[in-house]
Amino acid sequence: MNERADRPGADAGAAGSSRRGFLGVAAAGLAGVMVAPGIRLIEVAQAATGAAAGPTAGANPKVRWGLLIDTTKCASGCTDCVDACNTENGLDPRPTPTSAQWIRKIEIKELRTGRTSSAPMMCQHCASPPCVDVCPTGASFKRADGIVLVDRHTCIGCRYCMMACPYKARSFVHEPLTDQKPDVPRGKGCVESCTLCVHRIDAGGKTTACAEACTKAGHGAIVFGDLNDPASEISQRLREVASVQLRADLRLDTGVRYQGLGA
């Protein structure tokens, strides 16, 4: 600044602007060319949106995703998993009786003994899903990795799948929605349910929002993992502890297992 003040006005302005201009061009050039060796800003930006990373491999048929819920660790009245699901998927944070519900807490009581248990209920991701059997348009489907989903492009909102599901896992969206997450498109006139956070899994994520929230809160009542991988945490736990499938009599082979219920 002192240097500029010493000079005559016109010269100082010209010199200052040209110096600034040069620095600006140099900075822009550097930013455009290289951030780190071999990486340009445009590639960083595209990687952030997933555009330049190239397509992912897709659902792996060797994998079967599932959950193990330890009801002995699930506290009555705790809704950490439900809240995390609502936040992750852009569901109504304060649900009304007609709001879509992907996961809910249930309290069950053995009438003879009076023993009570609390557990989250969601889509059980059956290997033989009744919702897929009854869907008239093919919108209900099971992915190669065992996740049961609704293709909203094909769903006509007939709600037959809601009737067929023994777990009351599915919801219908009655009202126009306005606050969807980019990763979780949702809209009026379609049936929807727990997706096992499929957008996370496809992006390489190792856990669901509910399991993550439960672990983070210190409860550790939900374990997510690959049922087909004998080395996975969920498979090891299933080998060690007694677990049940809900309504096992229907022989749907659910992907969600419960520990501490039943006998």
Added chain:
Amino acid sequence: MTWGRVLAISALVLASLPAPAQERGRTPKPVIEPAKAGTQCIADPATMRREHPRMLEHQRDETVHGGIRGAKASLKACIACHASPATNSVTAAETNFCISCHSYTAVRIDCFECHATKPGPTAFHPIVPAGPQAGAAMRLAAQARQLNGAATIAPADLPGVKP
């Protein structure tokens, strides 16, 4: 009440017009906003204009059923580059990227009844009518803007249009 306001606004706008509307045709030409600086589209404009529905329709099945993400044709990638700098959306205003041409060609798209219109974590969808006269109000606003040569009415000022 709402129709009364719409008519009052349209009367005001029409009264302030300097030139007759017929010279430029009845239908406003689409405004094609430039994409975000420093980005490159996946194909040339002619191909994109003709083929983008088929590209997206093909990819959506691979993504939803096959779990293949991050492919070349991606609605999220479209939005990331083409969201308006002013509204940060592709549909919030009638001049925004998607809605501009689709209004012109009178092709109603359902994409944004479910899909987010903003590249960020949240989005809003004026394409989903928020009131009984929302659609008419937005069309009127677009015509008014086009005729007047400047944005005189923001959609938020109109009845039944949620900002």
